Amino acid sequence: MTRSPDSRIIPGVKPRSVLRALAFGSAALAVGAITSAGPAREVDLEAFEAGNRDRGPNVDRFFRGVTELGSIWASVGAAGVLAATGRRRAAARGLAAASVAWVAGQGLKRLFLRPRPYDAGIEGSTLRIGPPNGTSWPSSHPAVLLAFVTVASRELGASRRARTALDLLAGAVGLSRVYVGVHYPSDVAGGLLLGKGVAAAFDGAGRRTAGRSLLSETRD
Numbered sequence: 001m002t003r004s005p006d007s008r009i010i011p012g013v014k015p016r017s018v019l020r021a022l023a024f025g026s027a028a029l030a031v032g033a034i035t036s037a038g039p040a041r042e043v044d045l046e047a048f049e050a051g052n053r054d055r056g057p058n059v060d061r062f063f064r065g066v067t068e069l070g071s072i073w074a075s076v077g078a079a080g081v082l083a084a085t086g087r088r089r090a091a092a093r094g095l096a097a098a099s100v101a102w103v104a105g106q107g108l109k110r111l112f113l114r115p116r117p118y119d120a121g122i123e124g125s126t127l128r129i130g131p132p133n134g135t136s137w138p139s140s141h142p143a144v145l146l147a148f149v150t151v152a153s154r155e156l157g158a159s160r161r162a163r164t165a166l167d168l169l170a171g172a173v174g175l176s177r178v179y180v181g182v183h184y185p186s187d188v189a190g191g192l193l194l195g196k197g198v199a200a201a202f203d204g205a206g207r208r209t210a211g212r213s214l215l216s217e218t219r220d
Contacts (some may be wrong), residue, residue: 017203024197028190032112032137035186047185048117051178052125059179060128067129067176069169070141072102075148087156093202094152101147101198105140105191112137117181127181138190139183142174146195151202170195 035044068074075098082091114136118127134140149166158166174188183191 014203017200020203021197021201024193024200028138028193028197031186031190031193032108032114035184036112036114036137040186044184044186045122048122048178049124051175051185052117052181054126055179063176063179064129066172067141067180070143070145070173070177072098072140072144075099075144078148078152082152090152090155093155094148097151097198097202098144098148100201101143101195102140104194104198105138105143106134108138108190108194109135109140114184114187117184125181129180129182132182136183137187138194139174139177139187140191141177142170142188143191143195143198145173146170146192147198147202150196150199154199154203 034040075095079091079095079098082088082094112135116131116136117125118131146167149170150163153163153166170192174183174192177183177188178185
């Protein structure tokens, strides 16, 4: 049987995936713009003060540990573990998504140039880790982790419950960024939307190619 050529703009990428990626990206930009000034900015500051409030040494230790799960190096390590256990495709695509999220986050930081909470002189704020490089919006840590776990878990065929748990982990990393004093809640929201947008962009092409490969192997 002769297959008709793929008429899509990017072969193998579903239009729905492109639309979802654009929707998430647009929502992220809207969050950044709306919370840059006015009443939404005031709400963001109040939410930061609540999220940054001291909750004792045990909570400090917990969030200082959790927050590093969102670093690009944590994704590199996780990809290495997956590759070492024979899951190279999930490792490669997950790390690619994390890398795209990180690069996109760094670019947006240079566009928005929002000062970090500890640079903005917010009264009563507490910085609980070493000051990171770059500006505040969006938060790259939850973006990177969410992009990685969404794409990798999709490739691995993880259950809905497992995917939900990984989403919650990315959310916990986002909360930790506020608690340790390096991001506002709107930075975290923007980062999570960015991570979902990147993961949506990775949906379609990879699984379609994998399916063709498996089909050809079974026919040989």
